[in-house]
Amino acid sequence: MASTTSQPNIIADSIKDALIAAFLAAVLGFFFFALRTDIGPGGLDLTYRWGLWFTAAAIVFAVRLLLNLFIFKAANPITRGIKLSAPEGVTSVVGRGLGPVLLALAACLPFLLMWLFPNRDRQYIDLAILIMTYVMLGWGLNVVVGLAGLLDLGYVAFYAVGAYSFALLAQHLNIGFWTALPLAGVLAACWGIILGYPVLRLRGDYLAIVTLAFGEIIRVVLLNWYDFTGGPDGISGIPKPSFFGLEFNRSGGFAEFFGIDYDSIHRFVYLYYIIFALALITNFVTLRLRKLPIGRAWEALREDEIACRSLGINTTNTKLTAFSIGAMFAGFAGSFFATRQGFISPESFTFLESAIILAIVVLGGLGSQVGVVIASVVMIGGIEVLRNLNWLKDIFGPDFEPTQYRMLIFGLAMVMIMVWKPRGIISSRNPSAVYKEKKKISSDMVAQGEGH
Amino acid sequence: METAMKTNRARNWDRNVVLSVEHLTMRFGGLVAVNDLSFNVGRGDITALIGPNGAGKTTVFNCVTGFYKPTEGRIAMRHGAGVSQDQIEALTRTGRQYDDDGDHRVFLLERMPDFEISKRAKVARTFQNIRLFGGMTALENLLVAQHNPLMIASSMTVGGILNLPGYRKARGEAIDFAAYWLEKTGLIDRADDPAADLPYGAQRRLEIARAMCIRPHLLCLDEPAAGLNPRESTELNELLQYIRKDHDTSILLIEHDMGVVMEISDHVIVLDYGQKIADDTADEVKNDPKVISAYLGVDEDEVAAIEESIDMPVHHAKHSQRDEGGQP
Secondary structure: OHHHHHHHHHHHHHHHHHHHHHHHHHHHHHHHHHEEEEEEOOEEEEEEOHHHHHHHHHHHHHHHHHHHHHHHOOOOOHHHHOOOOOOHHHHHHHHHHHHHHHHHHHHOHHHHHHHHOOOOHHHHHHHHHHHHHHHHHHHHHHHHHHHOOEOOOOOHHHHHHHHHHHHHHHHHHOOOHHHHHHHHHHHHHHHHHHHHHHHOOOOOHHHHHHHHHHHHHHHHHHHHOHHHHOHHHOEEOOOOOOEOOEOOOOOOOHHHHHOOOOOOHHHHHHHHHHHHHHHHHHHHHHHHHHOOHHHHHHHHHHHOHHHHHHOOOOHHHHHHHHHHHHHHHHHHHHHHHHHHHOEEOHHHHOHHHHHHHHHHHHHHOOOOHHHHHHHHHHHHHHHHHHHOOOHHHHHHOOOOOHHHHHHHHHHHHHHHHHHHOOOOOOOEEOOOOOOOOOOOEEOOOOOOOEOO | OHHHHHHHHHOHHHHOEEEEEEEEEEEEOOEEEEEEEEEEEEOOOEEEEEOOOOOOHHHHHHHHOOOOOOOEEEEEEEEOOOOOHHHHHHHHHHOOOEEOOOOOEEEEHHHOOHHHHHHOOOEEEOOOOOOOOOOOEHHHHHHHHOHHHHHHHOOOOHHHHOOOHHHHHHHHHHHHHHHHHHHHOOOHHHOOOEHHHOOHHHHHHHHHHHHHOOOOOEEEEEOOOOOOOHHHHHHHHHHHHHHHHHOOOEEEEEOOOHHHHHHHOOEEEEEEOOEEEEEEOHHHHHOOHHHHHHHHOOOHHHHHHHHHHOOOOOOHHHHHOHHHHOOO
16 A cells, blocks of 8 residues: 555655755855855945756755655665675774874885985975874873763864974073973973863863863963063974984985985974974883873773762862873874974964864874874875865866865765764774783773763 | 660670771751661661661661762771770871771761762762763773772883783782673673673673772662562672671671661661651661651551551560660
C-alpha cells in the first residue's frame, strides 16, 4: 500500500520542498543579489540584477530537488553505499605507521625542499617553520584542552608572554636566545599559575570566557604600556639565535667556520631545526607525562572531577600544573616566534591566534598528537596553498582572488569535519597503562571535559 | 546470659569506634536535611545507614566525605584503636585539622577539604550514580586511585620523566595492587577495557575496587546494590565480607535493598526526616515499630495494632528507651 503511493508523493514533496527552499533563498538573497549599490555621482547608484537573483534561486531549487530525490527522501539514498571511514585494517596500519613516517619526513624536510624547489626553497622552509610553530603550540594546548579538559581560549596570552619576555630581555639586558628561551618558558609558566589560580575555580563555559578575557587583557596591556613594551610600535631588532656562538653572518660566522659558501638559507634551515627540536621536546614531555600519575590525573579530571576529589587528588594543583605546563610550551614557542620574526607587536597575539590553535587541537582530535600535526599542516599550509592558486585566475578571470575565499573554505572544511568526524581526525585514545593487551579506546567513551 | 553476651558483642560500635558523628546538622537555606545526628561506626563493622527516600542519608555521606561542609557538629575519624575522647577534645580546641602523630591518629573530617579526607584520613567512597572514568580502562581507573603514593614515588613527576628505577618499581607494584583488586572483583579479564564499556554490575564492582585502591580505613558505599540482580547482589555481599575481614576496613553503606542490609550489617542506623529513629543490630531494628512506621508511612500506634493483630511480639516498650540505653 505504502510502496505504491510513495513514488508520486516523493516527487510532489520534493518539488514542494525545493520551491520553499528557493523562495527562502530568494528572500534572503534579495539584498545581496538583486540590488547592488555603487558609489556614484551625488550619492549611491542603485543597480538591479534580477538575472543573478533569479539564477541563484534557480540553482538552489535544482540542487535541493536533486538532493531530495536522491538522498533526503529516497528509499535508498545513494550516500548509503559510501563509507566515510577507511576499513579497520587500513586505519590501524596507517595510524601506527603515520607517526614515524611524518617524523622522518619532518627531520629531512629542509633538504628535501632545497632539492625539490631550488628556487622557492626559502619560502617553503619559512612555511614549514610556521607550520611547525603551530604544531608545537597545538601540542602545548593539547595538554590543557585535550588531556586536562580545560577549555582555554586565551592560550595566545602565554605565547605573547614568551615572545615579549625574550624581546625585552634582549633589549634591556642583552640576553641571547638560548639563555632567554628557558627564562621565557619559566615566565610564561609563572603567568600560567598567576592567571590560573583564580580562574580554575570556575567551570565549563565560565572558564572559557574568563580565559578569553585574560588573553585579551594581556594583549591590551602590551598595547598600552608604551614605555615598557613599545605599545603598537612593538619591539624590533630582536637578536637571531646563534649556533654555539656562531652567527649566521656573511663573514666570520657559521659558513666560514665550516668552510662552506655563505647562503642566507642556512639560517632558515637552522631556525627550522630549532623549532623542530622544541616541538619534539614538547611531544616527548607530553607523551611521557601522559603515562605518569600527573598525566593520568589530568585525564581523570577531564572524565570526572568529583570522582577525582573522592580519590584524594588535589584538583586545583592538578589543573594548575596542566595550565602552567601548557603555558610553558607556549612561552618557548613565543620566544622562538620573536627570534624568527625579529620584530613583535601586540598585533601578532590577537584572539584569532588562540582560535586557530584551538581549532588545530579540536580538528586533530582532542588529546591526539598526530592529529595536531595533520590539522596544522591542513590549516596553516592550506591558507598558503590558496595564496598560490593562480591558475584559478585563468578560469574565473583576472579579478578572482583565491585567498579571499580561504575563510569560506576553512569554514566549510570545519563544518564537514564536525559532521563526519565530530571528535576530530584522530579520535581514539591510547590507554596510559596496559595489563595484558593494549586496546584503543573509542572517542565515544572519552569525556571531553569542561566547556565543550 | 546469652542476650547479655549478644549485646556485648553487638556494642562494638561503642567500644571500638572508627568514626564518630556528633551532633551533625546540615542546613540548606531553610531546609534542615540532617538534624543533630549522632552515631558511631565500629571498627571492622559493616554499618548500614537506612531510611526512606529524602531522609538525609546521602547528605550524611557527603558531610563525612567532605563534599558538604556541615553547618554544625563534629565528625572524628580515628586510626588505630584506643583513641581517647580527651585527645579528640584537645584536637578540637587547637583548631587543627588532624593529629597525625604516633599510633593514635585523629582526623576532624568537618574541617578537612574533600581530597584530604581521602588522602590522609583514608575514607573512600562510591557514588549513588556511578562515577567512573568512563574513557579510561579499568586498570587506569585503579591507578588513578593510587595517585598520591605514585606521585611521591615519581618524585613529583621529575623522577617519572627520567624513568628512575624507584618510580618503575612503584609503578609495577601499583599495577599489581590494581590487578589484585580486579581479580577480587572478577574484572581481571576486562582490565584493558574502558570502564564505560563494562556492564552495570561490573561498573559497581569496579567503583568499589577503585575505592579500595586508596587503602581506606573506612569505605563508604552509596547504594552499592542498586540495580544489581540477585546473583550480583550475593556476590556483592561476599565481596564486602571479604573486604571487612581481610583488609581491616570498616564499611558504612547506604542501602535500600533490605535483603542486603539485614544479611550483612552488624549495625543499622535508621534515619527519617534527618533524624535518627533507630540505632542497633539488624535484628533489633527490623522489628522496631518506629522503623516500620517510617517505611510504611503510618503512625506508630497503627503498627503496634497491626503487629498485635498478626500476633507478632511487641517491641514497643523496649524500643522507646533505646536511645538512652545506647550510653553505658
